[in-house]
Amino acid sequence: MSRASQWIAIVVVAVLALLPFVPGAVDAYYFSFLFFVFLYAVMAQSWNLVAGYGGQISLGSHAFFGLGAYTTAILWSGNYLWGSLYDSHPNIYYFDPVTMLLGGLVAAIAAVVIGLPLLSKLHGDYFALGTLGFGEIVKVIFVNGGDFTGGAFGIVAPASSFGTLRPHYWVGLGLMVATALAIRMLMRSRYGLALIAVRDDEMAASANGIDTLKVKVAAFAGSAFIAGVAGSLYTFYIFHVGPDSVFDLDWMLLPLMMTVVGGTGTILGPILGALVMYAVFDLARIVVPDYHPVISGLTIILAMLFLPKGMMRLSRKARVAGA
């Protein structure tokens, strides 16, 4: 990124961060719209890490999102973390970094456990199918988890105060920025070099000393961690965590489309894609509710036809041509 675009990014983030102070903004429609853009942008970055940069097409994002959401709801409703502190501070679980990190950690551990066998045995399409199957299995486990998971109904978190979306908005924005910066740093490190090497040519990567399985599993786990934290944030918004809501395939499909439209293997692509695609989906749902899937589907087809490498790749191409 050039100096100028870095400044633009900083200004945009600053404006977004100050937006909640604008009178009336919090109650406006676009406020919750932006919150969801942030959430989807984080999910898109998660998918981009393993699929865009790593070249391993995972179709299990929703499973990791749901694992993070459930972990948060279970820790909170069972008060497994803060003991008696919870009595004196009833809001202690809200956006609690420990709870959110544990949400990510549970998802990451699950990713390592299934990633090791899947990534060492399965390649390409079969890995994709394997992760899809994993998502279904996780969902069934949670539906049949008895009191611990609340069965088919799920868990209602013991919400107390926080009548406004402000903190959600800020945490969402913070997560989006933190994820983008973390992945940017990662991709400039020696690990990023290995990840691209594995994506470009696995055989050449291992012939040059890269432990390809380790690199792929790490990307899968990192991606799951991000999705788990996003799921945790969603729990603070939705309160009711159920198998049909947090394990919904949309939590995988939408971020995937957003990344593809925005530009896989780029830092800004997932964010841009989340903004544009969520706007299209939301607008279609409001304006033509019955035809919403048709409009959304058409947008994706058009995007793929005219932006085969995503919006970010288009701008890079223009830059190269202009240079």
Added chain:
Amino acid sequence: MQADETLLRLEAVKKRFGGLVVLNNIDIVVGPNELIGLIGPNGAGKSTLFNVITAIYAPTEGRVSFRGKDITGIAPHRIARLGIARTFQLVRTFLTMTAFENVMVGAVYGAGARVKHATETANAALELVGLTARRDMRTAHMTLSDRRMLEIARAVASDPALLLLDEPMAGLNPTEIQRMVDVIRRVRCEKGISMLWVEHKVDAIMKVCSRVIVLDHGEKIADGTPRDVTQNRKVIEAYLGEPAA
């Protein structure tokens, strides 16, 4: 040659694909700072031999050892880190990376596993093969000849003791072939890297190498100086077909 000086040792290596025996009872010893030509007709098993040494395939029978250590069956990336680098018959560069990034992979993850001086190592390797001017060019936009050079630079940057070259001259024009000969000589003289070099351009091999190994139908039929090899009956038959009765 002293036993402890040996780099690579193949003992009775056999490789079978289903019913097809591709390598049969191969014994090869490679010492330090050797440049060995490996020739043989199409399908002789040359690339398969490289794939067995670098553990892309496990040998059906036999043993591969490097610096006295048995490396049969260990993972390819560990073999690279022990000091065996290679190029591929069908070039394998990292296409979305720049030339410099390609070479950095070797410098950072190869046998040298440098973190500190990786940049210098990478730049020096690009310089050695004459790609300094293409340092920041994306590999996807490079010519075949430059990609072959880049593969060698990446291998050299990994600081190997042994380099396996699989037809580095395939598809190159005469000028590029001369450049390649120069590069291979420099890799040996300046870096002291031993090389096992597969090539169909037999005249180039005979001119540059002090030792030549010939494979035919998976058998090693000759191993000696270029002069010995060109006078070997089996070699003449392999290249010219069965002698008239």
